[in-house]
Amino acid sequence: MQVSVETTSNIERRMTIGVPAQEIDQAVQKRLQETARTVRLNGFRPGKVPMSVVKRRFGDSVRQEIVGEIMRDNYIKALQEQDINPAGWPKLEPKTMEEGKDLEFVAIFEVLPEIVLGDLSKISIEKLSSEITDKDIDTMIDNLRRQQATMKSVKRKSKNKDVLTIDFKGSIDGEEFEGGSAEGHKLTLGSDQMIPGFEKAIVGGKAGEELDIEVTFPEDYHNEDLKGKPAKFDITIHEVEEPQLPELNAEFFSKFGIEAEDEAAFREEVKKNMERELKQAVSNKVKNDVVDGLLETTEVDIPATLSDQEIDRLRKEAVERFGGQVDFQQLPKEIFQEQAERRVKTGLLFQEVVKVNDLKVDPAKVDEKIQEIASTYEQPDEVIAHFSGNAEQKSQIESSVLEDQVVDYVLSQATVTEKKVKYEEAIQAGQPQR
Incomplete structure (x- = not known):
């Protein structure tokens, strides 16, 4: 196998691969022999079809099939030999594929960009703090009553x-x-x-x-x-x-999954939920600021393959939110372009922060996150056991924790200012960016 690689842009590569004719012809002959043993043709007994007939009927299609497989396998092998990390699947173009001639094909693909992180000390983060007042709780309960009015x-x-x-x-x-x-x-x-x-x-x-x-x-x-x-x-x-507005009684409380005997107990549960929402909102605001700061201080080239994949993911999410009545491909890609690019850039930047600083998932933080999630359920022990016994879901928690660790690291390098705001302002500021 002969391989040459041409750099056509910062993230695009053009790889030319040559495969000896003998390798192709042998693979084609072997596949035709397998076909001859199983094919059924009128006028011939099973397994007795002459090779000349098999080759005439199936030769071209078998050769195309074999060439496709060999291009795929040799492309993967070439990547390993050249130590190249592609961003997605390539466009494979055969240049020659005639019988008796060496196969030559071109693989055009994108690689993950080389990222040089900017000066993190130039990032400014505004960290919000807030207290939940009795008036905030009154407003929340009033909103809940109006939902049931x-x-x-x-x-x-x-x-x-x-x-x-x-x-x-x-x-x-x-x-x-x-x-x-x-x-x-x-x-x-x-x-x-x-x-x-x-x-x-x-x-x-x-x-x-x-x-x-x-x-x-x-x-x-x-x-x-x-x-x-x-x-x-x-x-x-x-x-x-x-x-x-409905009365504040046990029947009303139960509509929100709260078992409370009186208004005081209900208010306490509402306050706990508000505290969780406030914590999450403050965290979201900080993370958004961190992402904005990284994007402002570091240039990132986006592989189109990753952007397209993210656009499709966003289109599918949109279809699911609206009841799945349309094919996601009917939604214009342009609607999701900016959001997809932000997500892809964020992922690449977070990966770079992890790599450069050799960050590892903190098991204690994973346990803490699972405990936090479990505390919102009626049977927290069952939830903890579920995460412990489900490798896929625990892996998702670990990814989330590692993201939090990236945010914490950037915060340790950035300029952070504290700002005290009202509860509602903190909640609004912490709305996650889609």
């Missing part, structure tokens, strides 16, 4: 938290615009579903009223054609409904 139609003026059924029609300079109209729309006042000023303008409206309001689209609105433009909305209020 029933609605009652009322004749009074509307106020925040009421649900209005409305028709609206928007226009700019007298012309209606796409997406600016709806009928029978359910709107919770104070939910900030609509553009700024819309909900505030109809607070106090009653069922049967028709209103004309003027608002301005924000400068950062997602639709370029509407950014910063003043608009007029004609609104008809059909119904005003007031939420009827």
Whole structure:
């Protein structure tokens, strides 16, 4: 086997491989002999088909099959000999594959990029801290009650938290615009579903009223054609409904998987859940900052094969979230391009931090993570036993812990500032980036 490698870009390689004709011909002859022993053709007894007939009928297809197998096997062997780490499967192109001639083929593929980590001390991390107040708990319980609320139609003026059924029609300079109209729309006042000023303008409206309001689209609105433009909305209020909140009792508590005898016990469980969410949000915010810092300080070339694989993964996740009613390949790749590239770069950078600093998974942190997960279940001992006996799931925990260790290492090198914020602000800041 003869091998030559050409570097066509930072991450693309073009490998030319030659295989002696004798190796191909022998493999083809052996496969034809195997075919002759099993093939059934009219006019011949099983196993008695002349080789000349077998070769005439199956020679071309067998040769193509053998060439494909030999290209694959020799490509893998060449990678090992050349000590090359590919990023994905190559494009294999045979240049010659005629009988009696040496096989020559080209493998075009990408390699994992060489990464030189930037100056981690230039990374700035803002670490949030927050305390959960009684008011935060009150707000959370109010939200939980509203999730279980029933609605009652009322004749009074509307106020925040009421649900209005409305028709609206928007226009700019007298012309209606796409997406600016709806009928029978359910709107919770104070939910900030609509553009700024819309909900505030109809607070106090009653069922049967028709209103004309003027608002301005924000400068950062997602639709370029509407950014910063003043608009007029004609609104008809059909119904005003007031939420009827459920009582704080054992039946209500049980709907959230909480066994509590009274409100005090329920509040304590709610607080514990909020503390877990707060811890996770703060952790997410720090990790996002670490990723942003690594991306800003280190250049990374992305192999297209890895990007495409991640895009397909994201498309499949999107289809699953929306009920799996469409083929994931129908979703435009461009929608997921930026997110996929961020994920791929993050993975490559984290791997480099692990390699350069020889980081190893800390078994104590793995046990701690499993204990933390188990504590959210009714039978924590069963959960711990499950992870201990399931190598695949334990491996996932170990990967998560190793990521945490990468974050901790970058934090130890970066400039970290503490910032105290309210609970809700910390939760919002810690929303994971998709």
